[in-house]
Amino acid sequence: xxxxxxxxxxxxxxxxxxxxxxxxxxxxxxxxxxxxxxxxxxxxxxxxxxxxxxxxxxxxxxxxxxxxxxxxxxxxxxxxxxxxxxxxxxxxxxxxxxxxxxxxxxxxxxxxxxxxxxxxxxxxxxxxxxxxxxxxxxxxxxxxxxxxxxxxxxxxxxxxxxxxxxxxxxxxxxxxxxxxxxxxxxxxxxxxxxxxxxxxxxxxxxxxxxxxxxxxxxxxxxxxxxxxxx
Numbered sequence: 001x002x003x004x005x006x007x008x009x010x011x012x013x014x015x016x017x018x019x020x021x022x023x024x025x026x027x028x029x030x031x032x033x034x035x036x037x038x039x040x041x042x043x044x045x046x047x048x049x050x051x052x053x054x055x056x057x058x059x060x061x062x063x064x065x066x067x068x069x070x071x072x073x074x075x076x077x078x079x080x081x082x083x084x085x086x087x088x089x090x091x092x093x094x095x096x097x098x099x100x101x102x103x104x105x106x107x108x109x110x111x112x113x114x115x116x117x118x119x120x121x122x123x124x125x126x127x128x129x130x131x132x133x134x135x136x137x138x139x140x141x142x143x144x145x146x147x148x149x150x151x152x153x154x155x156x157x158x159x160x161x162x163x164x165x166x167x168x169x170x171x172x173x174x175x176x177x178x179x180x181x182x183x184x185x186x187x188x189x190x191x192x193x194x195x196x197x198x199x200x201x202x203x204x205x206x207x208x209x210x211x212x213x214x215x216x217x218x219x220x221x222x223x224x225x226x227x228x229x230x
Contacts, residue, residue, distance in 0.1 A: 048081060048094060048149065051177040056185070058199065059085040060206045066214045069131035074226040076214065077131040083181060084205050085190040085198040088143030090181055091132065094174070098153040105159050105169065121148040122162075122169050134171065135212045136205060143194065145184060149174045199217045 052061045061083045083090035103110030109117040115228040125146045136142060146169045165183050170182045177215040
């Protein structure tokens with residue numbers, strides 16, 4: 001009899017333990033917050049704009065510019081940001097990847113966390129620069145600096161020269177964008193004998209690019225759709 005009572009008590013204790021181990025779900029329990037990819041992109045662009053607002057007063061910048069590019073498969077180039085300084089143009093491509101970025105200057109593809117390939121962003125940006133050159137044909141001697149901006153969610157395993165301020169192709173984090181641009185401007189001023197652009201020329205370049213910007217939402221949607229399809 002004593003053994004039966006003891007076994008019953010043990011079984012009851014186990015059932016009670018199972019009940020307490022289960023965490024009840026309440027309709028008022030807050031769910032884990034998630035941010036969709038489009039929202040992440042908006043936050044990234046907001047951070048970039050904060051950086052660009054910190055640039056010297058003699059510079060101007062444009063964002064989300066789409067211009068004709070006969071060399072492109074879509075017929076257009078869509079450029080994230082263009083900074084116009086008296087010392088030259090900074091053409092900026094932003095990337096929103098997470099993980100380790102591996103690649104070299106001449107590689108066709110770069111690896112992202114050894115999981116998938118991305119087209120070499122420097123080659124992509126080179127196409128953008130050539131498209132801008134066509135628009136700014138009246139300024140044949142402009143210096144172009146290609147910059148690829150990644151979020152802090154990445155880490156770089158790239159050609160170390162792409163992090164050196166001497167290079168005209170730079171890989172940076174979004175939080176250091178204004179720092180690298182300012183350092184590069186100072187470097188050009190210290191080492192180049194090129195005549196600086198006047199305020200009027202900077203304004204002329206700004207207006208020319210802005211005037212070539214394609215704002216038609218249909219054409220922009222078609223461009224994006226073709227890129228995604230490829």
